[in-house]
Amino acid sequence: MAQVLEFKLPDLGEGLTEAEIVQWLVGVGDVVAVDQPVVEVETAKAMVEVPCPYGGVVTARFGDEGSELPVGAPLLMVAVGARSSSDVPLSDVPAPTSTAAEEPAKARQGAPEKAGTAEKAEGSGNVLVGYGTTTAPTRRRRVRPAPLNSVPVAPESAPRAQRPVPVISPLVRKLARDRGVDLRELTGSGPDGLILRGDVENAANAAGTGSAASTATAANVATVAPAAAERAPAPAATRQEHRTPLRGIRGAVADKMSRSRREIPDATCWVDADATELMHARVAMNSATGPSAGPKISVLALLARICTAALARYPELNATVDTERRELVRLDEVHLGFAAQTDRGLVVPVVRDAHARGAESLSAEFARLTEAARAGKLSPAELTGGTFTLNNYGVFGVDGSTPIINHPEAAMLGVGRIAAKPWVHEGELAVRQVVQLSLTFDHRVCDGGTAGGFLRYVADCVEQPAVLLRTL
Known part of the structure; x- marks a missing residue:
């Protein structure tokens, strides 16, 4: 039995x-x-x-x-x-x-x-x-x-x-949910009956055509309604509401941000920096040929390398607060989180041991985690355990922000867009590549002097990348 x-x-x-x-x-x-x-x-x-x-x-x-x-x-x-x-x-x-x-x-x-x-x-x-x-x-x-x-x-x-259901791609499943298509009713056109994106779109378009025909029929019936019905007084206007449950990623983000605001006394400081030399340095790195040539270096990787160097100088910001024991906990390893916007919402993948990585390694890991985030394949371990977060909101075309700290971390560096702006360079007005940097920090772990020193060092490295060579 x-x-x-x-x-x-x-x-x-x-x-x-x-x-x-x-x-x-x-x-x-x-x-x-x-x-x-x-x-x-x-x-x-x-x-x-x-x-x-x-x-x-x-x-x-x-x-x-x-x-x-x-x-x-x-x-x-x-x-x-x-x-x-x-x-x-x-x-x-x-x-x-x-x-x-x-x-x-x-x-x-x-x-x-x-x-x-x-x-x-x-x-x-x-x-x-x-x-x-x-x-x-x-x-x-x-x-x-x-x-x-x-x-x-x-x-x-x-x-x-x-x-x-013969579906491999999570994007196809998400598209089906968004378009209201039941995958169990479809016959895939791919190998072994695999359901592809085109199958979902065709089914959704067919359903939309049927819905449009029904709507047109209803409209024709409405045109022959008695005139008295048209003169009937309209009902009182009511507010239209569309409610969405706070669950999944959206719910997790809401809970974490609320807890951050509730528990962390945060403060923000910011500075504009001339990133022209940093961009020139990146071009030189990526145009190298011969044995010294390597994979392309991203701007995010360079900023991350600057962050880890700054945290080595100001370790107070690579910390957390034990509220129950009323203790500051300083951390030795830098596990760098970075904000990534996906179709499923905002996620923060974590680069482990970022302090031990060079620009090439950071670029490769950022690319791998970003691809996994967009496919919805990040594991829980790749989304937790961060000690400091780098938030590049410049990709949205904005200059500045006051980011909310990713609880239970102690600080977050925000980076705006790098844009051509008038700037006084060597005593003359010139057009330079300018970026705004902002640091939001937990005022329990340090005072403004430490936060200002950290941000100023980051800005100096952005303006003069050679400054970073002195600490390598």
Whole structure:
């Protein structure tokens, strides 16, 4: 007789409390192996494939694609010990003790579960792909078996199609959600039925054409309405509202920014700097030929290298505050975060050990993390643990800003656009490449003298890159 075990949505780390089901990778009746990914979920930080710690036959699946589940809510029921779905008699499969709609509600309300008996099954206790263990958790909830003569009936709310949707690109899935296209109804034009972006756009356009025809028909009917109806008094004007839940990345950003403003007494100082020589230096680096030539260096990488040099001089800004113990915690390593705008919202990937990297290494890591951020493939580890943030809001065409500190860090350097402006250079008015630099800092970790010294050193390196060579 197969042993039916319940697999719940695991804790995906970094305080995440819920996740949205993007795509089921298995259906009811499918055979799964230990650590096989069974569902792709989207958290406030990234999209993650969740592996199942048991091997067996899927007997129940909770939650539709697009729905949100809290951590601890059931995902799957797996019959362990059967090689195929035909090996599991229906009378031997215990029915779930509650419906799919009831289980997430219990998890949100923190309802205690009944004590279960110790059960052993082959599997792992892994949470994310690649981080597994060799034994399964020993305590599982006892489920109430169904009567032997009963046959479970699929609920009416079950999805129409249980097969995995042949989609690889997260951008295609996002486009389908935005355009209101059900991927389960499409037949892909790619290899092996793979659904491509063009398939989604064609389906959306076809649906839009049908909607336009219906609208035109309704308009024609309205033109023949009695004239008396046209003279009827119009109802009182009401305010139109469009509400969007603060969840996912938008909700995480809102919570973090609110906490930053609530807990950190921040202050901002700024300065204009002549970046002409820095831009000339970058051109010289990228135009080098021969053995000394290397990959292209980005402006962001040069600014990051200047930041790490400035933090070595002013380590007070590479710190955090332990509010419970009322202590300043200075950090030795610089894990540099940088703000990246994506289709899913603002994210802050982190470059580990930025203080030990040169301009080439920084350029390569910025490019890798930016590409992963736009594809929604950043792991939680790549989005956490920063000690200082570099925010290049100049890409939006603005000169200045007063950025909000990325809690629990102590400071953030903001960089505006580099634009041609009139500037006094060597006693004469000239057109130079000017940039505004702003530093927002936690006034608990340092005073204005330290913050001003840090910002002035950064500006000096931007205006005269040779200054940086003295500290290398």
